[in-house]
Amino acid sequence: MSQVPFKLENVVPWGRSLQNYCEMFNLGESEFQGKILDCAGGPSSFNGEMTRLGRSVVSCDPIYQFTVDDLDGRIKATYPVILEGLKRNFERFVWQEVETPEQLGEVRLAAMRQFLADLPQGLAEGRYMTSSLPELPFSDATFDLALCAHLLFTYSEQFDFDFHQKAIVELGRVAQEVRIFPLVENFTGERSRHLDPILDWLTQQQYQWTIQPVAYEFQRGGNEMLRVWC
Ligand SMILES: C[S@@+](CC[C@H](N)C(=O)[O-])C[C@H]1O[C@@H](n2cnc3c(N)ncnc32)[C@H](O)[C@@H]1O
Incomplete structure (x- = not known):
C-alpha cells in the first residue's frame, strides 16, 4: 500500500484538536x-495549537504535499459523506461530549479550519513535512515522543503486519517513546488483528511496552493506547 502513489481523491x-490529542495520549506538562x-x-489542529502555546511539534503526513485550496476542497467534498457514515453507524460510537453527528462535524471542521490556516506558515517553518511511514526523514532520536493517531492498527486491513513492524521500528528510531492510538480497527471497532502479534514481536525484540487506558473514547472500546520505549 505504501508503494501506491498518494492521490488527493x-x-x-x-x-482532531489539541484537547482530543491530550485525551487520546494522556498528554500533560x-x-x-x-x-x-x-x-x-x-x-x-494539534500542531497549530501547540505552536501557539510555544511548544515544539513537527507533523508529518503525505497530505502536506497538497495545497490549502486542494485540501479545503477535499474537506468540503467528503464532509457530507463522513457525516452520513456516522449517522448510519451511530451505535458504534460513544456520543457523550458531542451528542450528534452534526455537532461532531462542527467540532472536526473547526479543527480542520485551524489546520488549514496554520499550514502555510507551518510549512515555511518546517513544522509540517510531507512524508510517509515506514520511512521518515529525521535523524535518530530527534524527538522525545512520537504520536501516531488513527493510522496504525486503525487501518489494519490496508496495512499488513510487516508494515506495522517497520513503522514502529522507524518511529522508535526517531523518538525515544512512541504512542499509538487507538488499538481497534476502523469500521468494526474490533481489537486490531495485528496487535497481539506486534506485542509478541516487541517483547521478543526486547522493546519495553505497555497498554494504558485513556480518557478519549469515540469508537466503542477504543480507549487504550500503546506506549513503546526504544
Ligand atoms: C484518519 S487521519 C488521522 C489524522 C490525525 N492523526 C487525527 O487523529 O486526527 C490518518 C492520516 O494518515 C495519513 N497517512 C496515510 N498513509 C500514511 C503513511 N504511510 N504514513 C503517514 N501517514 C499516513 C493520511 O494522509 C491521514 O491524514
Whole structure:
C-alpha cells in the first residue's frame, strides 16, 4: 500500500484538536516540554495549537504535499459523506461530549479550519513535512515522543503486519517513546488483528511496552493506547 502513489481523491480528511490529542495520549506538562512528532498528523489542529502555546511539534503526513485550496476542497467534498457514515453507524460510537453527528462535524471542521490556516506558515517553518511511514526523514532520536493517531492498527486491513513492524521500528528510531492510538480497527471497532502479534514481536525484540487506558473514547472500546520505549 505504501508503494501506491498518494492521490488527493483517496484522502478523507478528518482532523482532531489539541484537547482530543491530550485525551487520546494522556498528554500533560511533562510531555509538552519535549519535542513531539505527530506522525500521520493529517488535518489535525494539534500542531497549530501547540505552536501557539510555544511548544515544539513537527507533523508529518503525505497530505502536506497538497495545497490549502486542494485540501479545503477535499474537506468540503467528503464532509457530507463522513457525516452520513456516522449517522448510519451511530451505535458504534460513544456520543457523550458531542451528542450528534452534526455537532461532531462542527467540532472536526473547526479543527480542520485551524489546520488549514496554520499550514502555510507551518510549512515555511518546517513544522509540517510531507512524508510517509515506514520511512521518515529525521535523524535518530530527534524527538522525545512520537504520536501516531488513527493510522496504525486503525487501518489494519490496508496495512499488513510487516508494515506495522517497520513503522514502529522507524518511529522508535526517531523518538525515544512512541504512542499509538487507538488499538481497534476502523469500521468494526474490533481489537486490531495485528496487535497481539506486534506485542509478541516487541517483547521478543526486547522493546519495553505497555497498554494504558485513556480518557478519549469515540469508537466503542477504543480507549487504550500503546506506549513503546526504544
Ligand atoms: C484518519 S487521519 C488521522 C489524522 C490525525 N492523526 C487525527 O487523529 O486526527 C490518518 C492520516 O494518515 C495519513 N497517512 C496515510 N498513509 C500514511 C503513511 N504511510 N504514513 C503517514 N501517514 C499516513 C493520511 O494522509 C491521514 O491524514
